[in-house]
Amino acid sequence: MKILSNEQLVAAYRDAEKKGQDRDWIRLLKDEVRKRGLNPVRK
Structure with missing residues (x-):
């Protein structure tokens, strides 16, 4: 997996879900x- 910033990681998780x-x-x-x-x- 590429190294992602915290914001990118959360966005990728939300998008995948x-x-x-x-x-x-x-x-x-x-x-x-x-x-x-x-x-x-x-929130």
């Missing part, structure tokens, strides 16, 4: 979001 892409890709992104301590939910 919205489009219903490959479950493995979504899981990989979600794990990275959690590892960085980010919250992908919009």
